[in-house]
Amino acid sequence: MLTRRSTAAQSSERELTVVQALREAVREEMRRDEQVFVLGEDIRIGGSFLFTLGLLDEFGPERVLNTPISEAGFVGLAIGAAIQGMRPIIDFQYGDFIFTAFDQIIQQCSKLRYMSGGQVRIPLVFQLPTGASGRGAQHANSVETVFYSIPGLKIVTPATPYDAKGLFKSAVRDNNPVLFCVHKHLYGSKGRQLARSSISRGHVPDEEYLTPLGKGDIKKRGSDITAVANGIMLHRTLNVAEALEHEGLSVEVVDPRSLVPFDTELVIDSVMRTSRLVVVEEGSERGGWGAQLAAEIAGQAIGYLDVPIRRVASPNVPIPFSPALESAVIPDETVIRSAILELMEY
Amino acid sequence: MQTLSIRLPDIPDVAPLGAYDEDLLAEIYRRMVLIRQFELKVNELFLGGIMPGTIHLSLGQEASVVGACLALEADDVITLTHRGHGQALAKGVRADALMAELFGKGTGCCRGKGGSLHVGDMSVGALPAIAIVGASSPIAAGMAFAFKRGKTGQVALNFFGEGTANKGDWHEALNLAAIWKLPVVFLCENNLYGVSTHITEVMAIDYVAERASAYGMPGGTIYGNDPIVVYEAVRTAAERARAGEGPALIECLTYRRGGHKRDDPGTYRPQEEVEAWFKTDPLPAFRERLLQDARFSVSEIEALDTAVATTIDAAVRFALASESPAVASALEHVYAD
Helix, strand or coil: HHCCCCCCCCCCEEEEEEHHHHHHHHHHHHHHCCCCEECCCCHHHCCCCCCCHHHHHCCCCCCEEEEECCHHHHHHHHHHHHHHHCCEEEECCCHHHHHHHHHHHHHHHHHHHCCCCCCCCCCCEEEEEECCCCCHHHHHHHHHHHHHHCCCCEEEECCCCHHHHHHHHHHHHCEEEEEEEHHHHHCCECCEEEECCCCCCEEECCCCCCCCCCCCCEEEEEEEEEECCHHHHHHHHHHHHHHHHCCCEEEEECCCCEECCCHHHHHHHHHHHHHHEEEEEEECCCCCHHHHHHHHHHHHHHHHHCCCEEEEEEEECCCCCCHHHHHHCCCCCCHHHHHHHHHCCC | CCCCCCCCCCCCCCCCCHHHHHHHHHHHHHHHHHHHHHHHHHHHHHHHCCCCCCCCCCCCHHHHHHHHHCCCCCCCEEEEECCHHHHHHCCCHHHHHHHHHHHCCCCCCCCCCCCCCCCCCCHHHHEECCCCCCHHHHHHHHHHHHHHHCCCCCEEEEEEEEEHHCCHHHHHHHHCCCHHHHHCCEEEEEEEEEEEHHHHHHHCCCHHHHHHHCCCCCCEEEHHHHHHHHHHHHHHEEEEHHHCCEEEEEEEEEECCCCCCCCCCCCCCCCCHHHHCCCCHHHHHHHHHHCCCCCCHHHHHHHHHHHHHHHHHHHHHHHCCCCCCHHHHHHHCCCCC
């Protein structure tokens, strides 16, 4: 599917999974800048999703720190190190564990620069596996949604290997805290093995490149309706869009890539051409980023809309374990397709 | 009340001052007076309805913060608490910029965006204060981590109160600092009360410093109203940290002269305890010791007092004359470029 690939110069057809692309990004940044280091639980053996696999061998225990189960402690430690000029990357086994460090992130990390009148800066990347993946409610949070309203944080949700690598390198070089939220099903790892085939595979060029934070990307051009989707929802939406293409409906699929800052302009430009908007996210409907986007489009571009804005999100419930229930709660291709068709028939 | 028997002050014999440099002794005294006069002036401005916000005065705890900060090098860093005015002045934050910050002025040390609860100045190694109990301990450990990694020889000192020793962040920070041998000094100002709650209600052991051994670091409880005692303890801990031997926990026993904050008269404290501790006021005690030293005369001490009074007056004039921050600055400093 060429539409999922970057339009950047392609020197080869090399394909990587998201986690392979991320590992390449972190290695490149650690080689480039001595101040970059990684810390987290069980990263000696690669962490939960193999993000840190092999890092210890190349960079040693001084720059690849296996931590105690002590999230508030090591998040605070990373903040202090960042204040003194280092660039920590915290690898969370599951993004869900970040809540035990809530104060450090919401009260300290996001505010110390502001409260000090700009005296400090905190370049710090949180590598956060997010979303539901058959593990029950306490390992299924869409963590990006929880932090979305907090000023001072940036939030990135890549969906492809190309974007994951370029955005991760930009996140490491950014002078602010960045929550880098990758859907658990997108890493391309299964347990402690790399998945052989996966929706997370895609082209990643050999040459170095950066993808700027705050720039969205049109993953599929279309003219009838705009669908904005991120993370794993982007892949589901693309599948729906491709199927509908055969049925004569042209869906434009926009990947915001970053939630904070958000490329609202790209969505407005798209809506000006299509006059219809559906927003798809995995997290609970209440207070999701889609609500903010809907409000902004209504406020800035309602004159271009022919029909109401439609949101697709999970209902406001914890994520259940039973595979039958989890798949009923998380938006699937059927729900996305229905939302698009409803707006077309409105 | 049996709980109080272990909480009356136990004043050790004072060490002779002869071994200490005259300039150091004068500076200890000057900074203690500066904090005392600053806090009294702030209290007056608050009660007069002139100063906005809220305040947590450090009156009575001057010896602990001054002894600790003067034992550090200029490029060492401290983290401050909600009771941070004294800690800031002890580390060298300018009185005028501090006063302006309390008034929320654009000339304040944090451009008016921090206020009393968040004072600090990175240029003198005072990380703007963290007002959430326990949260600063891992951050201090993190700064120490950067010092160790960069082989800078610097030390981080984490100020906290005894109530902090029941917070998870604090325990996690001690553990991380110990396992990675970070150059950090954990300095407890134990004033016996977390707001109104007495330490004996919330800890089943007598002293915070007992917890050091659980993390494999040295710890000790000292009399916190003698700046020389604190100075020596922090010097030893900082030298040890600089030598790569890791963190230490120092517990300074001291006492608030007022309530938790400005609208708290502190009436929950037993009279016997209050009277006993008030007799240990560190400022007149140290002044008396200086006067017994042949190198100091009454006129020299009074000259120091007068100079501080001039500094405080100038600070208040500076703060009152300063402009409020430009309204547009409310939207600045959210993100770094």
